[in-house]
Structure formats: C-alpha cells, structure tokens
Amino acid sequence: MVQRMYGQLDEKAKLTLNRKWIVFKTLEAPEAFDSSAIYNSCDNMRASLFHLGYYHGTVVPLLDTNQKKISVTYKIDAGNPTRIRTIDYELDQNEFQEIAKSSKDKSYLQTGNPITKADVITETARLVDSFRNHGYYKFTSAELKVRGDTNFIKNEIEAPTDSLLLQIRQETRRKYLDSPFIRIVLELNPPTDSSRLEKYRINQIYLISDYRLGDAITDSSLHTDTLPNFIHKYHEKLFNIGVLERSLSFKPGQWFNQTEFYQTIYQFSKIGVWQTTNIQIIELKDSAHLLNLIVELSPTKKFGYETTLEVSYAAASNTSNFLAGNLFGLSGNLSLQNRNLGKGAIRMTHNIRAGIEFNNNTGTRGRLINSNEISYGNTTTFPKLIFPAIPRMFSKNALVKNGETFINIGLAYNTRLNLFNLHSVTTNFGWAGVNKKNWKWSWSPVNIGFSNLFNQTDSFKKIVFDNPFLKFSYTTALVAGMGIRFSKVRTDLRHPNSLSKELSYNFNAEESGLTWGLLPVFNKYKRRYIKSDVEVKYTTKYNKTTLALRGFIGVGVPLLGSDTNRALPFFKQYFGGGSNSMRAWPVRGIGPGGRPLIPYSSTNTIFNDRTGDMQIEMNAEYRFDIARIIPNTLTLRGAVFTDIGNIWNVRNAGSNPGIDTSQFQLKNVYRQLGVSAGTGFRLDFNYFVLRLDLGFRFKRPELYYRNDGWKAPDIGFNDVLKKLFTRGENDEYKRWRYENFNFSLGIGYAF
Numbered sequence: 096m097v098q099r100m101y102g103q104l105d106e107k108a109k110l111t112l113n114r115k116w117i118v119f120k121t122l123e124a125p126e127a128f129d130s131s132a133i134y135n136s137c138d139n140m141r142a143s144l145f146h147l148g149y150y151h152g153t154v155v156p157l158l159d160t161n162q163k164k165i166s167v168t169y170k171i172d173a174g175n176p177t178r179i180r181t182i183d184y185e186l187d188q189n190e191f192q193e194i195a196k197s198s199k200d201k202s203y204l205q206t207g208n209p210i211t212k213a214d215v216i217t218e219t220a221r222l223v224d225s226f227r228n229h230g231y232y233k234f235t236s237a238e239l240k241v242r243g244d245t246n247f248i249k250n251e252i253e254a255p256t257d258s259l260l261l262q263i264r265q266e267t268r269r270k271y272l273d274s275p276f277i278r279i280v281l282e283l284n285p286p287t288d289s290s291r292l293e294k295y296r297i298n299q300i301y302l303i304s305d306y307r308l309g310d311a312i313t314d315s316s317l318h319t320d321t322l323p324n325f326i327h328k329y330h331e332k333l334f335n336i337g338v339l340e341r342s343l344s345f346k347p348g349q350w351f352n353q354t355e356f357y358q359t360i361y362q363f364s365k366i367g368v369w370q371t372t373n374i375q376i377i378e379l380k381d382s383a384h385l386l387n388l389i390v391e392l393s394p395t396k397k398f399g400y401e402t403t404l405e406v407s408y409a410a411a412s413n414t415s416n417f418l419a420g421n422l423f424g425l426s427g428n429l430s431l432q433n434r435n436l437g438k439g440a441i442r443m444t445h446n447i448r449a450g451i452e453f454n455n456n457t458g459t460r461g462r463l464i465n466s467n468e469i470s471y472g473n474t475t476t477f478p479k480l481i482f483p484a485i486p487r488m489f490s491k492n493a494l495v496k497n498g499e500t501f502i503n504i505g506l507a508y509n510t511r512l513n514l515f516n517l518h519s520v521t522t523n524f525g526w527a528g529v530n531k532k533n534w535k536w537s538w539s540p541v542n543i544g545f546s547n548l549f550n551q552t553d554s555f556k557k558i559v560f561d562n563p564f565l566k567f568s569y570t571t572a573l574v575a576g577m578g579i580r581f582s583k584v585r586t587d588l589r590h591p592n593s594l595s596k597e598l599s600y601n602f603n604a605e606e607s608g609l610t611w612g613l614l615p616v617f618n619k620y621k622r623r624y625i626k627s628d629v630e631v632k633y634t635t636k637y638n639k640t641t642l643a644l645r646g647f648i649g650v651g652v653p654l655l656g657s658d659t660n661r662a663l664p665f666f667k668q669y670f671g672g673g674s675n676s677m678r679a680w681p682v683r684g685i686g687p688g689g690r691p692l693i694p695y696s697s698t699n700t701i702f703n704d705r706t707g708d709m710q711i712e713m714n715a716e717y718r719f720d721i722a723r724i725i726p727n728t729l730t731l732r733g734a735v736f737t738d739i740g741n742i743w744n745v746r747n748a749g750s751n752p753g754i755d756t757s758q759f760q761l762k763n764v765y766r767q768l769g770v771s772a773g774t775g776f777r778l779d780f781n782y783f784v785l786r787l788d789l790g791f792r793f794k795r796p797e798l799y800y801r802n803d804g805w806k807a808p809d810i811g812f813n814d815v816l817k818k819l820f821t822r823g824e825n826d827e828y829k830r831w832r833y834e835n836f837n838f839s840l841g842i843g844y845a846f
Contacts, residue, residue, distance in 0.1 A: 194222075518546070
C-alpha cells in the first residue's frame with residue numbers, strides 16, 4: 096500500500112535520488128516547494144484509495160518547516176474497505192442472464208470481498224469473453240455497465256424520530272461506517288448498433304496455407320480444394336490436409352466462439368512451419384448474421400541451420416591454476432533442421448557436436464588435452480499424438496490437438512585424459528503437451544541408454560581401487576525404463592510493490608529395470624533404480640533490482656540390493672558445483688556427504704569427479720543495476736548470492752559397511768551441508784547475459800566433524816588481491832583457493 100501511495104505523488108512532490116557506488120544515494124537539485132503539487136498528490140491518493148474500495152479514506156499533508164527546508168508527511172487513514180453485500184444481474188435478455196449466472200462461481204466479484212476498480216474491469220472483460228464464446232461476436236465492454244449502490248443501507252436505517260428508533264438508526268449507521276458494504280448490479284447498456292446484441296454463426300471457412308501478401312480468396316491464381324469443414328486455397332500444395340484439419344477448432348454452422356478462434360491461432364503458430372498466422376473475420380452483408388473466416392498462413396523456410404561455438408571454464412580438480420580452475424573447454428555445434436518433413440509439419444533436427452577440453456595445468460605430465468568428445472543427435476517431432484489413447488491419462492480433453500510425439504536418438508564417443516574411453520547410445524520415444532491447467536507434460540514410455548566404459552588405464556584402475564565408491568558408478572551400464580516430466584510457469588501472481596513475479600515448478604521421475612528392464616536381455620549390464628527430483632524457482636522483479644530464489648531436491652534409489660547396484664550409473668547421478676549450482680565449488684567438486692578433499696597436489700591427482708545419488712540445494716540471489724553502459728543494448732548488473740546444499744550416496748558404497756561419510760544419514764544432513772556466499776557481475780546484452788561469479792565457502796562438508804563444518808575464509812582487504820590472483824610462495828595462495836574459493840564464468844542467469 097505504501098509503495099502504491101508513493102506512486103501517486105505529483106512529479107514535483109517527489110524526491111529524485113541517484114545511486115552512487117551501489118550502496119549510496121544522493122539528492123541533487125531538489126524541486127522548489129509547490130503547494131499545488133502537495134494537494135494534487137493528496138487528490139491522487141484519495142482516488143487510488145477509492146479504486147481499491149476504500150471509499151471513506153482521508154489523506155492529510157503535514158508540513159514541517161526547518162529554515163529553507165520543508166518535510167512533508169502524508170497522514171493516510173484508509174478506513175475499512177467497502178465490501179460486496181450482494182451481486183445481481185439485470186441483463187434484460189434471457190440468454191445473457193443465463194450465461195452470466197451459470198458462471199457466477201468464476202466471477203472476480205464475490206460476496207464479502209472488497210470492491211476494487213481492477214476487479215470490476217476484470218469481471219467485465221470475463222463476461223464479454225463469455226458472451227463472445229456463445230456467438231455474440233460483436234459484443235464489447237461498452238455494452239455492459241456496473242452499478243454500485245451504497246444508499247440502500249441508508250434507506251433501510253431511516254426511521255421515525257422516536258428516541259429508541261433514533262438510537263437504533265445511529266448505532267446502525269456507525270456500524271455501517273466501520274464496516275461499509277455495497278450492492279453490485281450488472282446491467283446491459285443498450286447500444287446504438289443493435290447488431291452488437293445479436294448472435295453470429297460461421298458460414299464458411301477459407302484457409303490459404305501458403306499465403307502471400309495481397310492474396311485474396313477470389314484470386315484465380317490460387318488452387319482450390321473443397322473439403323467438408325473448410326475450403327483450401329494454395330499456390331503450391333506444401334502441407335498434408337491432416338495437418339490443417341487438426342489445427343482448426345471450429346466448423347461451418349457453429350456459433351462463433353472466441354476461445355476456439357484464439358485456440359486455432361495458437362495451434363497453427365506452435366507447429367513451427369508458419370511464420371505468421373492471421374484470421375480475417377468477414378461479416379456477410381444482407382445475411383442473417385453470418386461470418387466467413389479466412390485463415391492466412393505464411394510459411395517459414397523449410398530448412399534451417401544453426402552453428403554455435405561454446406567456451407567453458409571450470410575448476411574440476413585440485414590442481415588449480417591462478418583462479419582455482421584448470422579446465423578450458425571449446426566445442427562447436429552444427430544443427431540442421433527440416434521443418435516440414437513429408438509435408439506433414441514433422442520437424443527433424445540433426446545435431447553434431449565436437450568438443451575438446453584443455454588442461455592448462457602444466458604440472459599434469461605435460462598433457463595439453465584433458466578430454467575430447469564427438470556426438471550426434473537426432474530429434475523427430477510429430478505435430479500430433481501417435482497412439483493417442485495411451486497418453487489420454489493426463490487429460491481427457493483436447494490432448495489430440497494440443498500434443499506432439501517425439502523420437503530422440505543420440506550417439507556419443509568420449510575420451511577422458513587417457514583414463515578411459517566411453518561409448519554412449521540413447522533413445523527415447525514419447526509424447527508431450529499442455530493440459531487445461533497449463534501444465535506442460537512429457538511422458539517417455541521408452542527410455543533406453545547404454546554406456547560402454549572401456550580401455551581403462553592402469554591409472555584409472557588405481558583411482559577406483561583407492562576410491563571404492565567409484566567402482567559402482569563408473570561401469571558399463573544399461574538403463575531401460577520409462578520417464579515422466581511436469582512443468583509449469585506462473586506469471587499471474589499479484590504483488591503491488593514489484594513489476595512482475597514468476598513462479599516455476601519442475602518435476603521429473605524415471606525408472607530403470609521395472610518395466611522394459613524385465614526383458615531377459617543384457618542382464619549383465621542392466622541397472623535397476625527409481626529416480627525423482629523437484630525444482631521450484633521464484634523470481635520477483637522490481638524497478639532496478641531482482642530477487643531470485645531456487646530450491647531443488649532429487650533422489651535416486653538403486654534397487655534389488657546387488658553389489659553391482661549400490662549406486663546409480665554415473666551418467667544418471669547428481670553433482671554440485673560450477674556456474675549454475677554451488678558456485679564456491681568447481682563442477683563436480685562438492686561432496687558426496689562429508690568425503691574429505693583430496694590433499695592439494697600439483698602433479699598426483701588427475702581424476703576428482705564427485706557425484707551422488709541424492710542432492711539437496713537452495714540458492715538465493717539479489718541482482719541490482721550498476722550502470723547502463725549502452726542504452727537499450729548493454730547493462731552492467733551486480734549480484735550477491737548464497738548457495739546451500741550437497742550431494743550424497745543413498746547406499747553404503749565404502750569397503751567398510753559401517754563407515755561411509757558419503758552415505759546420506761538424517762542426523763548428518765545439517766552438518767554436511769555446504770554453505771557459500773559471493774558476489775558477481777552480469778553483462779546483460781538483452782539477448783544474452785555474460786556472468787562472472789566469485790564464490791567463497793563458509794561451511795565445508797569435509798569438515799563436518801569440526802564445528803559442523805563452519806569455517807569462514809581467512810581473507811581480508813590487505814591480502815584479497817594476492818589470494819585471488821597470485822600463486823604465493825610454495826603455491827600457498829593456490830592451495831588456499833583450492834580449499835576456500837571458486838571463480839566461475841557462465842552464460843545466462845544461474846536460475
């Protein structure tokens with residue numbers, strides 16, 4: 096409320112503060128005092144209170160003069176809001192009355208709620224949409240009026256001047272002022288054009304599937320196919336009839352329906368083969384309220400390609416360079432897409448990726464290349480549900496038109512620093528769509544992946560021997576099962592002090608070995624598990640600041656108790672650290688549990704990946720504008736953040752069944768949580784964000800046995816630059832960075 100009232104101040108009554116050095120604000124060249132601006136502000140505030148339902152609110156300015164300065168305090172007494180006592184419809188025509196009453200439970204005006212201008216406008220728009228959905232194509236908000244009556248209570252309490260009745264009347268009036276209420280009446284406002292209150296029926300539908308600017312349905316250059324539900328016009332027959340039929344939500348002879356009108360535009364737009372979609376509505380003259388609809392579809396290019404170059408920088412081992420990281424990655428991607436395969440609007444995308452990771456730590460036996468990878472992926476998407484009876488379990492309505500079917504195939508070959516080679520093959524088939532509550536869903540009834548680990552060197556075998564938990568993750572493995580995903584983004588949250596709010600949910604679940612995995616094939620490599628995770632993100636944007644929050648919890652449970660099934664396959668495990676997770680740790684650099692850090696060394700350790708079957712993580716980030724470097728193009732923003740979390744193994748994966756600090760135990764959760772905080776900068780180019788973060792560890796899981804892991808970094812203003820940017824004597828500062836700090840570079844926001 097305070098923020099809203101501040102927004103009602105006259106421009107001459109406001110103070111303009113400029114931010115200096117992020118935390119300081121200065122007042123430059125304040126406005127000369129203008130009493131008219133003060134009283135204009137009071138009028139604006141009273142009007143705003145009135146729109147919020149505070150009909151008896153008062154605003155009084157209090158002035159305090161100190162030499163040549165004047166302080167203005169606005170004393171606001173909003174009183175109690177006026178609430179709705181009754182809602183009546185007096186719409187004259189029976190059908191209007193029935194439509195309004197049938198959806199009264201969806202009304203934004205409900206008995207007992209405060210009456211606000213915003214709710215009145217929203218309710219009027221809702222009724223207009225309801226009438227248009229029943230054929231009243233030309234109906235507008237101008238044909239509705241909302242009348243509020245607060246006088247009826249005053250009439251009820253008027254009474255003869257008998258002393259007892261007078262006392263009752265005064266008491267009733269006092270209660271009315273303490274808790275005022277209003278009667279709402281919605282009425283028709285008779286238009287000058289009577290056709291606005293008439294129903295319209297669809298006469299004919301014309302569809303131009305390769306519309307060009309200036310085309311008309313009467314053009315002789317257009318070919319014509321007359322079909323049961325529409326007339327198809329085209330220059331070239333680029334699309335199968337089925338693609339067009341599935342996207343039309345209305346038929347000739349139906350009453351006009353606004354929801355179906357916009358649903359048709361949405362359906363054609365989301366297929367991805369048309370650049371623009373437009374529907375003309377032509378009212379037939381000298382007819383009994385008939386409409387012709389002309390659907391104009393402008394095709395996009397059939398083929399498309401995209402090339403990208405990715406650069407990554409991460410700290411992935413204890414052999415740290417001057418900023419606590421030693422891996423520099425470079426990869427190229429080539430993507431080719433056919434948007435209209437077989438004239439069925441089927442999208443087929445080929446993606447080829449080749450990458451190399453350099454090891455810039457010269458102490459690691461002089462090897463320059465840490466790993467390389469080449470992969471191929473193919474995604475085929477059908478603009479309909481194939482075998483639609485199966486996915487109908489998600490919603491019984493409209494899924495055939497709203498859903499799509501996908502087939503994904505992936506092949507990859509990876510070499511890891513002469514430790515091992517890895518072949519990977521993945522394939523999945525499934526359906527995706529959006530249900531009526533705007534939940535996006537995806538179901539993969541066939542989800543198969545096979546990773547073949549081979550050419551393991553003696554060095555890697557020794558690492559596995561020294562770290563027994565690795566032998567259960569880094570093995571050849573086959574996963575065969577099903578997967579499901581739900582997600583939703585809400586932007587309709589109300590908050591008067593912010594510009595916008597966004598709340599998103601993501602839920603994933605998958606299994607292996609319980610469905611397709613029961614088939615008696617490849618039993619030697621088959622892995623059985625169930626896995627599920629939930630992510631919630633919440634972002635509030637203000638004028639020059641943003642608050643972003645994230646929570647994540649995921650767990651995978653290996654099944655059937657086999658010694659070879661104590662952990663998830665490494666390509667299905669969780670990991671923390673890096674630019675989008677626990678930012679004070681390098682990628683795969685935290686956990687699992689309270690597992691000790693490998694002692695700092697510049698030469699000995701060449702494999703330090705940390706993964707687990709379970710992850711808990713919470714993140715918070717406060718972003719603020721620093722400077723607009725190039726107006727509307729480049730903005731420098733700052734951020735402060737904190738990350739809390741860790742990963743664990745579900746089962747005991749150590750050689751000693753009684754001792755495994757990496758195993759999840761409820762009593763150790765708090766003690767083994769990592770806590771970090773830091774700051775960073777964001778270069779916002781509008782179309783992408785370049786992000787740099789400096790993270791410091793304040794609670795270290797490997798020290799959970801001492802003070803629950805709390806240990807603040809030993810750093811101050813006198814040595815901050817030396818510790819962050821120099822090697823130090825005998826690698827003193829590099830060792831400090833390895834234990835306390837991480838630098839990360841990312842594209843886009845972390846969450």
